[in-house]
Amino acid sequence: MGTISSTDPKTKNTEPNSQINQAPSEKLRDSSPSEELGDSSPSEKLGDSSTVWQDPVEESDQSKEGGDAEGEEEGECGFCLFMKGGGCKDSFIAWEDCVEEAEKKGEDIVTKCMEVTSMLKKCMDEHSDYYQPILAAEKAAEAEVKKELEAEKNKEKEEISEEEVAAMKQAQG
Known part of the structure; x- marks a missing residue:
């Protein structure tokens, strides 16, 4: 050979x-x-x-920690590439920057990035033809959370009712 x-x-x-x-x-x-x-x-x-x-997600995490910009770009997640591939690239980058800054400073991401998140959501709605898979997943997640909250609320009502019944029986008792 x-x-x-x-x-x-x-x-x-x-x-x-x-x-x-x-x-x-x-x-x-x-x-x-x-x-x-x-x-x-x-x-x-x-x-x-x-x-x-090698896991590209781990590589991405390592490059963010260790830090050269080229390595970070190469190991970018599929979601990020998808988001940057549509009409909301600039809005998504602004959102990423806001989240990164909030994490570095230990600030609440939801509070700090509310405005850029809102702008990104509006942009995605305007470009729903491209972002439809993400919007559909978001809608499904919201429905699941709502369903779980309602189930939890109903469970609490049942527990309260059972406690009231037990208290009434004890008072009559």
């Missing part, structure tokens, strides 16, 4: 007897990926460095 100058299995080798998309070189198989990478995750013990997977 010919040598491959890159660990990328898709790298084209110039030797005539080699094939495109060959398996990784024998050298990769001789030492375990955990030794090479200093990590012992199960996916890396399979013997194929192409199986190494």
Whole structure:
């Protein structure tokens, strides 16, 4: 087998007897990926460095903590990319900035960002064709919260009624 100058299995080798998309070189198989990478995750013990997977959410969190702007942009969440892909990009960025600032200062996000949140919601309503999946999910979440609150309220009424009945029985008793 010919040598491959890159660990990328898709790298084209110039030797005539080699094939495109060959398996990784024998050298990769001789030492375990955990030794090479200093990590012992199960996916890396399979013997194929192409199986190494990193969670983009964790990468995003790490880049925000450690902080270069390029890394933060690369590891951006799918939701954020979706929100910035529509007509409300500027409103969403303003909302993100407000939330980040409130978190850094330990302020209440709802109170501090009420105005930018309202502007973002209005913009999303105006661009409902694009933001429909988010608006539908928000509406469903609101309905679920309302349902839970009503159930809790009814449960409290039942408990009060039971307490009143018990008190009346005891008074008559």
